[in-house]
Amino acid sequence: MSAYFFSIGATAAIFILLALSLNIITGYAGQAMMGHAAFFGIGAYTAAILNGMGVNFWLCLLAALVMAGVCGAVLGVISLRLQADFLAITTIGINFVMVALFNNLKITGGSLGLNVRKPMLFGARMTNTHFFVLTVILIVIVCLLTVKMRRSWFGMALASINNDAAAARSFGIDVNRYQILTFTIGTAIAGLAGGVYAHRMGFIASSDFAFVISIQILSMVVIGGIGTIRGPIVGGILLSFLPELLRFADNYRNLVYGGLLVLMVRFLPGGLLGEGSPILKLWRRIRGKGVGVHE
């Protein structure tokens, strides 16, 4: 049972990390990122290729983080030229082009994918439990960073850009710099998650980073509650464990998935635990804090 839990838990934790990183880009900076899995893939392939050369596990992770971050910075520069809808489509496009490249380039193993040796930790091969613990530690670090970021000048600048970029600019906020920085941070974390993923799976192929995965990550953020920290975490846990609980309904998985997405944005666009969430209101009423108190 616990082996089973850690096996799903390790993947779930990686996806929570991805959801949190996407939330920095779409939630706080309000940028329409639809191709997050591409950067997840860039990190994973970077780590896998270095692993094949015999590079140390931690260095692989660092390289995955840097590589995805650099690519994200380039996207950030591009995003300055594009308004929301164009950016959404461009990022979808980047996702497809990246998957096509992963699937066709020699260095990424082509359609056969890449094998990754499991790293050693204290003289033993890392198991799912280790990966789970490692990813949870990363999640905690990212959450702390996000909290710190939100309360900093950087976070406030992001919020103002999200509200009205033109107004923010007129107040002397360097919108371009912050926007590029956000893309860099968000994609770097996605790359890190990719590095962990490659080592945990022991094998990666281009389909692991397809557009549907981007949608899955976005769904976690939207269903949980965009622009909050609890939202992506709860969304990630729900969407990772729900399919396991609904194993008997496996045949209907995509139908349920699509239906959930439609119902959520139709009736609860703020997400389960986001702004204006009935669950939160109920919780506050039970705690006796009264409704309408701003967080």
Next chain:
Amino acid sequence: MFLQQFINGLVIGSLYALTAMGATLIYGILGILDIANAGAYLIGAYLGWYIFYATGNIALAFLLSMAAVGLLGVVLQRLIYSPILAKPRTLSIIPLVAAVGLFTMSSDAVRLICGAGTKAYNFKFPVDAFHLGGVTILPSWVLIFALTAVLLLILWFILNRTRMGLAWRASAEDAEISRACGVNTNSAMALSYILGYGFAAAAGIMVGILYNSITPALGEVPSYKMLAIIVLGGLGNPLGTVIAGLLIGLAETLLSVYTKIPIPKDAIAFVVLIIVLLIKPSGLLGQKNKV
């Protein structure tokens, strides 16, 4: 040889134009990226198949399937899209998320109801392929060309020569002011969905006839390629969409035949898109300052 590939590309391109037209009309009025159009394309192809098998009449299959899918579009617009648009949004891509959900649902519903296997149209044309100076022309190509041209002409007529079309153009220009002037923007939206989803259904049937096979995965490639095409055409510009569709069809066919690029055919649309957007961020025929 080149001419053959050129015609081949034009046929594919006109299908793309027809498929993407729905998304363009919808974007023009509602300003949302409707990926679910590819679901209409898929459902249209399957409905057409069932009707064709029940009646043996391909014209009936086209008409009924287009009408039914167009109606479905209006229902979706009333029940899903309009209410989402009416609420204040935390994120600009929320309607896109809804569309992705609808598309996922439609693909899976088709798979569950109609089976995961391939279905063949087996539509026999009364004439054979004919040769024109070394170029082979299939009757299905003629059908696709002619039908696309007719549908686009009907669209042009509706948009430019009828009151309904005037209302559509006014709403696309500025929905709020149009409403203030007494234009029924709701019916303009409904028009977008009827025409858009109907066109997508027709394109689905044509693809079914052209390749003689339909599967529940039929909508996957068009779903995102459509987005690339409408952006290239300058979001919400019907004429631009036709040009962009033909351009992508030609680029795909010619590039995959004459060059050895390391990416598959279906990703070419996005490579072209990314390059064009970097040079001209508002698309090929987009207006400069449209916010």
